[in-house]
Amino acid sequence: MRIEKIIKALEEWAPPALQESYDNSGLIVGALDWETDGVLVALDCLESVVDEAIQKNVHCIIVHHPIVFSGLKRFNGRTYIERVIMKAIKHHIAIYAIHTNLDNVLWGVNAKIMSLLGVSNHKVLSPMPDALYKFQVYVPVDARELLAESVFTAGGGKVSAYEECSFTTSGVGTFKPTQGTNPVVGKIGSREEVEEVKLEFIVPNFAKFAVERAARAAHPYEEMAFEWIKISNNATDYGAGAFGDLEESIAFDAFLAHVKTTFGTTIRYTKPVAKDVRTVAVCGGSGSFLLGAAKAVKADVFLTADYKYHQFFDADGTIAILDVGHFESEQFTIGLIAEFIEKKFPKFAVLTTEVNTNPIQYY
Ligand SMILES: [Zn+2]
Known part of the structure; x- marks a missing residue:
């Protein structure tokens, strides 16, 4: 191959x-x-x-x-x-x-760690900023299906576990072809009115190019009317770290024991804040930069690696840091x-x- x-x-x-x-x-x-x-x-x-x-x-x-x-x-x-x-x-x-x-996708490195810890519905701990756009495109009614299909195939219209998401509004488009154009509908020199729809899709930054190219290929007009709009919604599928709840709270010591057997390593950790562990935040590899995010979601523990002595003090009585080693966390x-x-x-x-x-x- x-x-x-x-x-x-x-x-x-x-x-x-x-x-x-x-x-x-x-x-x-x-x-x-x-x-x-x-x-x-x-x-x-x-x-x-x-x-x-x-x-x-x-x-x-x-x-x-x-x-x-x-x-x-x-x-x-x-x-x-x-x-x-x-x-x-x-x-x-x-x-x-x-x-x-692979660290920055919801289904990547941290998903595996979460499933081993027993967290089934994890979320991204620090969603990637500026990762999403809205793609709006105006298309004659009968070309709508093909265009939407092309955008979906190119990676548009995904929202978490939902695929093929779009929104449609109807309207009337006008245009007047001038000399040198080769219009699919209408005549050169006269204004045309066409029943059109506006289709809207959420598109991640990395798929912009593919989506625009696919839409152009599926659009019947010589000139495709469209807009890219930057949106500030959090990208729920992309970003660093993960967090979620264990099915049931377990005692801190029992959680430590579970981590020790799962990762097969010694754990360096700070004192537990609560007696039990319910919310878990993780980041495979060097994750100390995510401590603030782990505290923000009120995680009981933050499991990661590469912690330095002084950084352990940042737990500051609000979370327990567990350092299981870089290789071990990513094995x-x-x-x-x-x-x-x-x-x-x-x-x-x-x-x-x-x-x-x-x-x-x-x-
Ligand atoms: Zn690594």
């Missing part, structure tokens, strides 16, 4: 435009027309993971963390990053990273990505790494 096919599916699932500005998600090594018989999924792309791909004869590695974050100036193998890149190219192995764009992302590819391509070999890429050892 061409890796392009896998990448297309991954990018519909977690659009790369949703990645943070410091990130480098996407195709890091390889070209879209490279072929592979399977993929190897890992959290980090170390040399040992490239070796594993060579040994298992797989020509595409899908990772959560990009191996390259900033510019490389030399390729002489002095750093582990250079060695990974050199080896991957030499063996024709593509490396694709799906990082903060289930490997399964999440693998399950997604398996579902999309049932006959395709999807392997998960046997290398433990966690650089941190515990004594």
Whole structure:
């Protein structure tokens, strides 16, 4: 299979435009027309993971963390990053990273953590600002169905778990074709009146281009009348972290024990605020920047990683911070990505790494 096919599916699932500005998600090594018989999924792309791909004869590695974050100036193998890149190219192995764009979708990294903790109806903890637009387009009545269908297919009209959302109002459009035009209806030089409808759709920022192109292709007129309107509604599907309620409150100690067995790690934590835990906020990886958001939703605990000593004081008697370790908090992302590819391509070999890429050892 061409890796392009896998990448297309991954990018519909977690659009790369949703990645943070410091990130480098996407195709890091390889070209879209490279072929592979399977993929190897890992959290980090170390040399040992490239070796594993060579040994298992797989020509595409899908990772959560990009191996390259900033510019490389030399390729002489002095750093582990250079060695990974050199080896991957030499063996024709593509490396694709799906990082903060997978953190920033409701069904991504944090969804997996939430389901393991026993929270079924989670929401985005910090919804992405400025992520939504309204697309308004004016179309003759008989072209309405086709146009709406095209916009839906291109990614417009999704609101949380609802698809194909739109609003229609009827009206009359006027126009006068002038010299040089080639109107579908009407005559050059005379004003035309046509029964039209205005269709409105919510469209995420990253789908704007595709939606406009699809609408143009479906619109019968030479000139399509339309507007993009920026709206300030929160994007409920996109943003960092997640929060939700456990089915039933459980004692703080029991929750700690559950986290410990689930993540298989030692937990660094601050004192519980309440005796029981009900509302849980999470962020796989470094999530300290979301503490304010976790407090705002009145979470009893905030489970994340990479907390520094002084940052623990910010719990400040209002929430319990649980640091389970970066690798540990994101370990289930490997399964999440693998399950997604398996579902999309049932006959395709999807392997998960046997290398433990966690650089941190515990004594
Ligand atoms: Zn991470």
